[in-house]
Amino acid sequence: MNNFNYTRAKNIEDAVLSVSQNSDAGFVAGGTNMIDLLKYNLIHVTLLVDVNHITGHQAVTENADGGVRLGAFATNAETAYHPLIEARYPLLSRAILAGASAQIRNMATNGGNLLQRTRCYYFYDPHTPCNKRKPGSGCSAVGGYNRIMSILGTSEDCIAVFPSDMCVALATLDAVVTMQGVDRTRSLPFAEFHRLPGNTPERDNNLQPGEIITSIDLPANGFEKNYSYLKLRDRSSYAFALVSVATGLDLKEGLINEARIALGGVAHKPWRVKGAEDFLAGKPPTPGNFATAAEIIIAGAIGYGHNNFKIELAKRAIVRNCLMALNPESQRPGAHPSL
């Protein structure tokens, strides 16, 4: 870890200006991933701009369109336990609470959650090739120990997984990400925020240098009646997902009016397949239909050896989680499978 200068930004404009003028500058909010990466010497900054004292982006508020706005600097815990989120977006609440630990959720912010880096072993090890860390050096995970890696949307350059739980729910909910740069504010649908690795795995998302996430907007439909988040991992808590599933179902007269399903732990971004959701629309919520949807979602998945199991596991997890969504009470603390 190198030393750096530190400043507290008074407002977004100041923050964005400071960082855009210095290519080695970075923002710090919760710090839970930033400081971890600094200590591992994976990123280097000469200036850290602390955005925690900027007012106006810490709140969770109702929007005029019936949706809800999450301030980018609100912590994960504040968001998960906010009465509006608990009541109207319980899927988001569940997903957030399945991630990290209570202490980290008390620190980590919503904006930071979108920007966390992969947990790929080789990304974290500066002595092994990694295209994400050092473009052009190669991918050690292909042909290496890849139990935690992607099965969908991979490229030969990178099979890393995006590790967030919260983002799996945000993808399900069709959230919109708003970011501010020096000369403009813009918004992106959630599906367009994160990137697949392709041949530029060093870029996790479409945030431009100098831009900062200011808010995340949730549309009015929170699927609060039928939802579930399921997370499968190597221990019961405080571990990254091997496979996670967020499901929101809108049921009408015994049939699925609308279905949303997103996967975590399987790709470089939360994984949603419109074809599967379209397939379920208008059909009864049966295990058979969920299994067909799962096949559609997982179509094209590739195993790299140690992670082959994720293909079958993801299918089964989708079915189980959709069934759990029919009875949200069956969810348990820690997003474990229903009893």
Added chain:
Amino acid sequence: MSHKPWIGQPVSRIEGQLKVTGVARYAGDYHVPELLCGYVVNSAITRGKILEIDTREAKAINGVVEVFTHQNRPSLAWFDLQYADMDAPSGAPFRPLQHDDIKYNGQPIALVVAETFELARYAASIISVTYKEERFSTDLESNKDKARNPKMGLATFLKPLPAKPSGDFDKAFSDATAQVSADFTHAAEHHNPIELFATTVVYEEDGKLTIYDKTQGTINCQLYVGNVFGLHYNDVRVISPYVGGAFGSGLRPQYQLFLSVMAALELKRSVRVTLDRQQMFTFGHRPPTMQQTRFGADAQGKVTALSHEALAETSQYEDYTEVVVNWSNMLYPAANTSFGYKLVPLDVFSPLDMRAPGGSTGMHAIESSMDQLAYALKIDPLALRLINYTDFDVTANRPYSSKELRQCYLQGAEKFGWSDRNPEPRSMRRGHKLVGYGMATGIWEAMQVLARVEALMTAEGKLEINSAVTDIGTGTLTVMTQIAADELGLPLENVTFSYGDSKMPFAPVQGGSFTVSTVGSAVKAAGKALRKKLLKKAKNMADSPLKNMSEKEVVFERGGIALKHNPDVIVYFKDIVATRKNKAIKTTNMAFPNVFKLKNYTRAAHSAAFVEVEVDEELGTIQVTRAITAVAAGNIINPKTARSQILGGMVWGISKALFEETVTDHRFGKYMNQNLAEYHIPVHADIHDLDVIFVTEKDEIVNELGSKGIGEIGLVAMPPAIANAIYHATGKRINQLPIHFDQLL
């Protein structure tokens, strides 16, 4: 009021208040004026040579005091023997910064010393190293052909090699009604105590060293430092009262001790070196081991043939060994046996004893195979153990000093509800979950080695006991205080046990579950000697009411010596000391095992573990929903701390069975999950209903306390019990640890 014995009482930890208030200081917590901080640089390659190590930029930083490498280290001891600590296996111990050779990935190659921790860490990160890489081998499986017998050494005394074959195994196995054979593997595991390895070396004004070190043996480290750096032992004092877990990792001096002492001596300054969590994966570990069992039994379930072979990793420079294959015949007296234990030297750091070394490895294979045998014979797994029960150790042709394993089986089974078990796999379920019951046996040798203890009666009539022994969280302080208090009939608050200091009388490294038996026996010996001395002096007091009284006619209680037949007559300890101008009365005594008595008996602690698991039928997820371990370990000095020891062992068993593994990428020859996010140990949400039973076991042979040690016995039976429960739940026999849930899909 007569003395009520402390032994057997659930006394709360004496140091408890210091630990819950943050007052207890661990090795890296000592504040010393002008303290320098060291940070280690580790090799990025697995085998080869350092061609160049460029420290100029690092040294140029204001605040960086020195960078030590193999090129500028001081001249040190020449002979391997001088680097061999009490726990060194046969071979040539690793010497940090010895030369340009790289023997394993993560080897320490430089130490940066700076004014602050942050500066040292930064400077370490900018040192550039050029290596010449050589071919290396780190994979046990693909190097099986290099297996060879271990070299004999001092360590083989405590870790005997396998017994010679008996009978005719091949014939007995082929004649057996039921035959099972299976292969078992597990990956490397690292101890990962939560406390990082740290050493604070105080460079005293007279050039002597006071060293706060994270260790399981203060004298072991004192001798090591003296030998390696050519110092008088009296000039080296190693202090370690609080140890933040060790589990074997502190049995040998770790490299931060060497590096910090070297820097302190060279710079004539106080220096602290704390390893980071990644560096906690750059020394000893439980070695990956491959095992094969072949067990045969007759139609009645009598085991007739036992074969157990193991192949274990060691380093290229030391032959680390474990007792893996010696256990099955101690438990099951088959007449036809064949055992093998071989090593494969690889380009890794030497393995190191890790909680229940060897035993937890071997018992996993043995008890899983016994479960398999039970199914082959259609005999209940518990019944099969009872059919083969013995009080006689056929491997040594002698009886056990005591063995209440049968009671462990019976009481454990009763409390667990074993009889509710439907033996058919996949036959029990709750909702989505398949339910499995599994059981297994545990065994661990009860050992005793040498220790000395000093006992003093002070002018205040208080007892002071001194030993160099550590307390790694096992409860040593509390238990020794209890033993000592009983010797003199005192309340606990009038007894001070001082420990964790090499200045005090000799204690061996704290491991192998032998501390209570070893140091506790010495406390007893010193207490006994002090009683004699006090009585003698009391008898010599003017007008002593104890004149002509023998020890049989008096009792030690209420802070003095009273007449048995007339307790109103008492001479207080402080009055005895007062006759000596208040100069404390003191004695130092040694306790050692009575080999003439012990050689006729095998001494071992036993356990039986009963486990319930739930496995999600579709998703494979596994929970150990409840477990009971019944333990026969002789006399339990403190049921409260002892229970915690067993619970801890059970959690380790769950961890070993389901979570822990250090993953190696053999292309790079390095561990990939060197952190606590990806090296999984259980979290609170993984640990459910655990229960412990101590069965009554009297043993007048094993040692004067009748205690057998409990540090390891809680662990050994759990991994196979869990694997057996998973088989019962799912019908899948997974012999590779840890068992990942996806293997059950």
Added chain:
Amino acid sequence: MQTNPTGLKPKIALANSRVISFHVNGIPRMVDVSPWVSLLDALREHLDLTGTKKGCDHGQCGACTVLCDGKRILSCLTLAVMKEGSEITTIEGLAQDNHLHPLQKAFIKHDAFQCGYCTPGQICSAIGMLSEGKANSRAEVQELMSGNLCRCGANTNIIDAIMEIKNAGGYE
């Protein structure tokens, strides 16, 4: 193979320390730190409050848990400069006038530690958890305490100690 693991060059003046002030255990404290000093190291090295422990320095074990403005956080992933003006409570600040905090007493009673190294973090975390008020069952307590690893395996005793205090309706 050549490694300069980080590719870092000394780019920045290393002497950019500044005096910051915050309250620690109710007492106003000033420390002179550079931005790269973690709150954990500031407490341990600058204020000699070594009750807060370093177990991984990367947010993976929970040993460094302290309360910041009443909330449990990881001091290893916090820069000291970020907490200027905050109210920090460490394990050393829980006992009042030599009276142990009820959770500290419960930890002793239930033998909820062995080596004691994770204990300060466990206790601070449990206090934070109880004041959050989100755990209603033993399973929820286990889940919400899962950010604190215990290598000695005192897990059941730790949860027993916390449940005793929780079931007694807290401690205030």
